[in-house]
Amino acid sequence: MADSRAGPVGRVAIFGGTHGNELSGVCLVKHWLANGGELHRDGVEVTPFITNPRAVQKRTRYVDCDLNRAFSADCLSRVETEDTSYEVVRAQEINRLFGPKGTNEAYDLIFDLHNTTSNMGGTLVMENSEDDFVIQMCHYIKKALAPGSCPVLLIDHPILKYATTRSVAKHPLGVEVGPQPNGVVRADILDKMRTIIKHALDFVKLFNEGREFPPCEIEVYRISEKIYYPRNEDGEITAIIHQHVQVYRDYLACNMYDCLVEMFRCL
Amino acid sequence: MADSRAGPVGRVAIFGGTHGNELSGVCLVKHWLANGGELHRDGVEVTPFITNPRAVQKRTRYVDCDLNRAFSADCLSRVETEDTSYEVVRAQEINRLFGPKGTNEAYDLIFDLHNTTSNMGGTLVMENSEDDFVIQMCHYIKKALAPGSCPVLLIDHPILKYATTRSVAKHPLGVEVGPQPNGVVRADILDKMRTIIKHALDFVKLFNEGREFPPCEIEVYRISEKIYYPRNEDGEITAIIHQHVQVYRDYLACNMYDCLVEMFRCL
């Protein structure tokens, strides 16, 4: 626990709707905006926030470009013109409200709520491996959910890392829960997300009260590479994921080339 | 077996992409267009066909309006102007190619392939309870898939029935397979759909060969009513389906009002 930025975590935000068709976070944030009692923890200001309201309105991932890739220095400093995409304008707004990213004025902690059609369960997504506060928080949440599983994904790949919405905070944490179709709400998935946030806020409270957290280790998954689907001469995808891999083997090692059913002129 | 239209079933079409984001049918039809060997049955002409190519291209349910509601007499006879929606124009085209609906020139049999995010398994959708050919076909498919389940849904509700794409054929059958997120292909779901079509074509072959099918009964589900979600004063949905109902209880009787978790300012 030697995080130079460690200290009382006073300002926390919970983002929903960064992708407008991932509805658990949209539902929860709207619910908390109307009735946020369960977010209350003494000494912490917790702000639920819809990050991409136009995409939420349209029930699409985004309007012009992916908001969750729009927090690079370049995007955040771009001068606004008529042609600037909605999400870049919105990213700058969010950066003013919750950042500025990389400064002392930034929010201490931001959770960003996502869904996936993959069977990832409730996965915590860390941005870097040096953030002791987030490591301790993930460790706490994992313990609270045991024997249920709560994988941690570390997205610090030098090339594949991208500039997330939550990255404006000193301590960012993504919460990715699935499987849930886009545009659909499943009560069990929503409940899993809500429980993760409950434990996370409990941790913040204990941390602020000065509770000692002994050094810990957590197992993390990392992105090793992206593998593209095979395509035919027309550029159409010609394979799908084999059902035994898709349905039962999330988070298990596999040789991706063995996982494709190559028989379809598909999409 | 006293269907006045009974007789050799010579022309069969298999529609995919009536809803452009339901991808099992899109994949299968594209695959069969490139390589239709498995559809071959002596004496039957089987035509795979993408019904809404623009929606498939955009990966959306439809472009202007739902193609699967556009086969009413009104839509099919509407004079085309600049403002006519894409799907109405397309419906007329499909009616010329595979109909005209309600005439002797119409295709004998059309399968229309759909997916749903609901856990409906592989469900056969019948348009009316008097079509002995379709009843025998459903009976045959159900037996072929036993002990696996293959529910039959009869959509002949006087008010809630709608004019489907497949309704241009003398004998229409919908094939609705789930759960699968929109815009996603799951190998197990695709396989279930493909197997249903295999058995259906086997039945057509036997029927054409003059095989006797003794009178039979099948259990069918019917639409009894539509129930709307509760909404708040802003028109936003304020409830979601309870997880025990949503995840385990498709096709079981329930009191819908007991099934809603009414706590969310939701969508």
Ligand SMILES: [Zn+2]
């Ligand atoms: Zn997302």
Ligand SMILES: [Zn+2]
């Ligand atoms: Zn459909």
